[in-house]
Every structure is written in structure tokens, then in C-alpha cells.
Amino acid sequence: MKRLSAIGYRPGRIVVLFVLLISAPLTPVFAQSQDVVEDAAPAAIPGLVVAEDSAAVEFPDGITFTLDASTTDPIAELELMYRAPGLETFSVELPPFEEGTTDLTIEHPIDLRAGELPPGIDINYHWRITEDDGDIVETPEQTILWGDDRYTWTPLSGPNVTVYTYDADPAFQQEILDSAERTITSLAESYSVELEQPVRIWAYAGKDDLYGALAPNSEPWIAGAAYPGLHMIMAILPPGDHGEVKRVVSHEISHQVLHQATDNPFNSPPQWLDEGLATYWQESGRDRFYSYALEIAATGEVPPLRTLNGNFPYDRDGATAAYSFSLSAVMYILDTWGDEGMAKLLATFEEGITYEDAVQQGLGISFDELDRQWREDLIADAQQFGAAGSTRFGDDGGGASPWPSLGQGLALAAESLILGLVVLIAVIAGGISVLRARRRAHSDEDEEGELRWGEWPAGLEPSGVPENVHGQRGW
Incomplete structure (x- = not known):
């Protein structure tokens, strides 16, 4: 697996599609396996047949992405692209695969334990496939909640x-x-x-x-x-x-x-x-x-x-x-x-x-x-x-x-x-x-x-405790 980086940008203001019910309680999060995203009936993509495109949260380790697909032409490159809503650039993973194949069966875990993306946010993702002739096909973007599923929220x-x-x-x-x-x-x-x-x-x-x-x-x-x-x-x-x-x-x-x-x-x-x-x-x-x-x-x-x-x-x-x-x-x-x-x-x-x-x-x-x-x-x-x-x-x-x-x-x-x-x-x-x-x-x-x-580290506690002293610009 290869992981590449690009920097030199600031996240723009991209509207997040968010369903809100004013002051009304909703169904508990994670209680209905919302930490798994499946594409049961993917839209038709020219040159690409997708049998499975899914993601599953494995908190606190990360997210495992699964792709079962086939293409018309041999595949030269496969990229998994993901980001939090509101960010202009993607994180890109290069899962291993057999170069030149037309059939993909991929199960690729992303390790998020280092805190690259904090739990509690949506993750938008899709796959990009580059064929030998240079043509590029992409799966539709999907969203999964990267959340702390130890609790029923x-x-x-x-x-x-x-x-x-x-x-x-x-x-x-x-x-x-x-x-x-x-x-x-x-x-x-x-x-x-x-x-x-x-x-x-x-x-x-x-x-x-x-x-x-x-x-x-x-x-x-x-x-x-x-x-x-x-x-x-x-x-x-x-x-x-x-x-x-x-x-x-x-x-x-x-x-x-x-x-x-x-x-x-x-x-x-x-x-x-x-x-x-x-x-x-x-x-x-x-x-x-x-x-x-x-x-x-x-x-x-x-x-x-x-x-x-x-x-x-x-x-x-x-x-x-x-x-x-x-x-x-x-x-x-x-x-x-x-x-x-x-x-x-x-x-x-x-x-x-x-x-x-x-x-x-x-x-x-x-x-x-x-x-x-x-x-x-x-x-x-x-x-x-x-x-x-x-x-x-x-x-x-x-x-x-x-x-x-x-x-x-x-x-x-x-x-x-x-x-x-x-x-x-x-x-x-x-x-x-x-x-x-x-x-x-x-x-x-x-x-x-x-x-x-x-809180103050042990042994360094003040005589009282601060009313609102915190890191950077937040509590």
C-alpha cells in the first residue's frame, strides 16, 4: 500500500448535505449498523461493472473499504480517495492489485488510530480506476460516519x-x-x-x-x-x-x-x-x-x-x-x-x-x-x-x-x-x-x-482550577 500527500491549500466552504429535524430526537446512531455503507444497486458506469462498493467502521482502528468490480480494459492504477466534507482535496490510498487485470476484489483497511481524522465526522469516498489506455472511471461518491461506536448515541x-x-x-x-x-x-x-x-x-x-x-x-x-x-x-x-x-x-x-x-x-x-x-x-x-x-x-x-x-x-x-x-x-x-x-x-x-x-x-x-x-x-x-x-x-x-x-x-x-x-x-x-x-x-x-x-497534569495542579483555560481557540 502506498500513501501519498498533497498540501498547500485551505479547506473551502462546501455545503454539507445534512438532514436536520428541528428539536426532534432521532433514531440512535450506530444502533442500526450505520457504521456500514453498502451500494446494493450502483448506478451504471460506462466500462465498469460494480458488484460491491462498501465501507465498514472498525473503531478505533479505522475503516475497511471493499470493492468488487470489473472493467472492459486492463487496469493500470487503482486509487481510493476519501476526505471529510468541506475539504477541497482528498486523501489517496493506492491499494495493491494485479496490474493489467480487469477484475478487482479489494478489501483495504485505512488506519485512523493516529488521529488523522477524528471520530465524529462523515467521510466521503470513491474509487478511481485508470485503465491502460489512459481512460479513467470513478465510482459514485458515498458517505460513511467515522464514529465512536462503543456507545449507542x-x-x-x-x-x-x-x-x-x-x-x-x-x-x-x-x-x-x-x-x-x-x-x-x-x-x-x-x-x-x-x-x-x-x-x-x-x-x-x-x-x-x-x-x-x-x-x-x-x-x-x-x-x-x-x-x-x-x-x-x-x-x-x-x-x-x-x-x-x-x-x-x-x-x-x-x-x-x-x-x-x-x-x-x-x-x-x-x-x-x-x-x-x-x-x-x-x-x-x-x-x-x-x-x-x-x-x-x-x-x-x-x-x-x-x-x-x-x-x-x-x-x-x-x-x-x-x-x-x-x-x-x-x-x-x-x-x-x-x-x-x-x-x-x-x-x-x-x-x-x-x-x-x-x-x-x-x-x-x-x-x-x-x-x-x-x-x-x-x-x-x-x-x-x-x-x-x-x-x-x-x-x-x-x-x-x-x-x-x-x-x-x-x-x-x-x-x-x-x-x-x-x-x-x-x-x-x-x-x-x-x-x-x-x-x-x-x-x-x-x-x-x-x-x-x-485538566492540569498530576503534581502541577493550581490552588484552584481554571474556569476556561484551553488549547488554541477552544475549550
Whole structure:
């Protein structure tokens, strides 16, 4: 088997065909062998007779694809092409076969244990056959759900989101869906940002359950992952934990909406804007971050805003400060320019322009001027109101620490390490691709866009736990 790569692209906005029943429970997933796709009556393809074209999920190992077909002319090349919906390029497998034959009986497994494609997404696939005379025939594209079939998942769908649970009562599942849909509606009404493709939320009841869905040797503190480029979230939402729903769902949905609304080949919003908005739209936990920002600002030590454009620090204090300052920067923009100003600012990022140009066009001032005004305003607020017990949102009673109670916190994943490895692998794969003039790819977003979050490693726990410190741009 050969596996080839092609890089140098960004996933475009391709509409996913998705059947949604508004607020109505559906048949449990995997209960009816939906992890197997069969083509009982394939359409007629000139020069190709297909007896079987199927795929079967073998979680957590991968997917086995089966093709039983015959052609009129001898076969020179056989390719299995697959991708997640929304990606422009395919991953390509070259299953072994007898060159020159006209009959194919192929059973080809794809190993997905390394996390190349996370469970919980659809996989579109088809076969491409090149004959000796250069003619190419392809089978129709089919779709299979690459999912965690250890559990019998029950989906609940709204206009934009489908929530999957296996150990939660209908009321709790509805609460998750309502929080997600409510956030999408609020963001659209406030800033005219739309969710163009539906999002899936897979709600795991506990850490051990989720860990079984992650790649082998994943860090034991990981407590979730999200993939904006694949429109999917995996989260630990223990049944009945209403606080986690308020904290996690709205925050993560904000990232999904902003990603879709600003997606372009050149740039993405700065981290402080993405995280600040996500924290602002949480339904709990915001006052703790606001108070923490005031506490630091009271010392006069407010960093320049552009230092928060990229990745946040990994240590507890640095991460907490980054999220707190990001929230306060978003609050300042909304207090000064209102929803209309924020909407205009967000609209500029879809054009892929620089941060300086985006701020100038969106807010009418330079980035440096925004930075100066925000820091002066935050320090003035800190001196006037102090930090202890300061509230703006009334959702958690304020308090100087953003860490709530022991054992519930989340910690930053090693984002830079993940991205660094992705870039290195991409460069190597790209070289191979050029030399072989072949194409196999998986989305930049499904790795670079992967967001992970988790608990603090044993022995490194803070005195409390973080309210919402997580990897990259998600919980």
C-alpha cells in the first residue's frame, strides 16, 4: 500500500448535505449498523461493472473499504480517495492489485488510530480506476460516519447543531442544544455573523469515555477536542452538570461561528479577539476573568494588545491573564463602538487583511491607538472599582480568582508543539507530493484547527482550577 500527500491549500466552504429535524430526537446512531455503507444497486458506469462498493467502521482502528468490480480494459492504477466534507482535496490510498487485470476484489483497511481524522465526522469516498489506455472511471461518491461506536448515541438536532449523547436524559440533551442554538442566534443578531455549516457536538459523560476516542498516547489530562474546520466538538459534559453546559457550549460555539464567518486563505482573527468574544458569550464564569483583569491592571502591568495576537502562554498565571485581558479588550470595543462596531470589525477579517488594516477599517483608529485606549481604560477602571468582587455580568458573583472549585478545571494543550509538528510533516509530505506528482491530503484545519483542552497534569495542579483555560481557540 502506498500513501501519498498533497498540501498547500485551505479547506473551502462546501455545503454539507445534512438532514436536520428541528428539536426532534432521532433514531440512535450506530444502533442500526450505520457504521456500514453498502451500494446494493450502483448506478451504471460506462466500462465498469460494480458488484460491491462498501465501507465498514472498525473503531478505533479505522475503516475497511471493499470493492468488487470489473472493467472492459486492463487496469493500470487503482486509487481510493476519501476526505471529510468541506475539504477541497482528498486523501489517496493506492491499494495493491494485479496490474493489467480487469477484475478487482479489494478489501483495504485505512488506519485512523493516529488521529488523522477524528471520530465524529462523515467521510466521503470513491474509487478511481485508470485503465491502460489512459481512460479513467470513478465510482459514485458515498458517505460513511467515522464514529465512536462503543456507545449507542442519540442525536438531537436543531436548525444549526446536532447534539449526540448516550448517557443523558432528554432534558439535559435539550439544554445542550438550546445553549448552542441560543448562542448562534445571539451572535447573528449582534454582529451579523452566520453559521454556514452545521456543527456536531459529541457529549461524553466522563474523561475515561472520551480518552478512548482519542489517539493512542494522548496526554492523560486532555478533556476534549474541537475542530472548527470540520465543524465538530468533542466535550466532556457529565449528565446534569448544568454549569459545564453554560461554560463550555456557548464558548465553543462562538469559536465555530467566528471561524466560519471569517474563514479565508490568508489570515484569521487575532487570538485575543477570538478568545475574548468566546469568553464574553459564555453564560457563566465571565466575572471571574473580569475581576482578574482588574486585579492585574491595578498594578499597571497591562501588556500590549499585539502580544495577545498569537498563541497564549501555557503556564497558569500567563494563560489566565491572557484570557482575562482578551475579555476586557472585547468589552472595551463593545462599550466604545457597540455591536455595530464589532460587526464591522469582524467583517473585515473575512477579507484576509492584516490586523492593523482590520482595526483601521473596522473601528476607524490604528491598532496602536486601540491598544493605548484599551490599556488606559482598563487601568482607570481598576483604580476606580478595584478587583475584589467586581462584576459586570452577574453570572458568578465576581471574585479575584478565575479558578472556581478544585477538580473541575481545564489546562492549555501544547498548541505550538502540535502546530510545529504539523508544519514539519506538511513540508516533508509536500516534497514527496511534488516528486511523485500525486495528491493525497487531509485538511490543514483538521490538524492545525484542532483544539484540545484538559485538566492540569498530576503534581502541577493550581490552588484552584481554571474556569476556561484551553488549547488554541477552544475549550
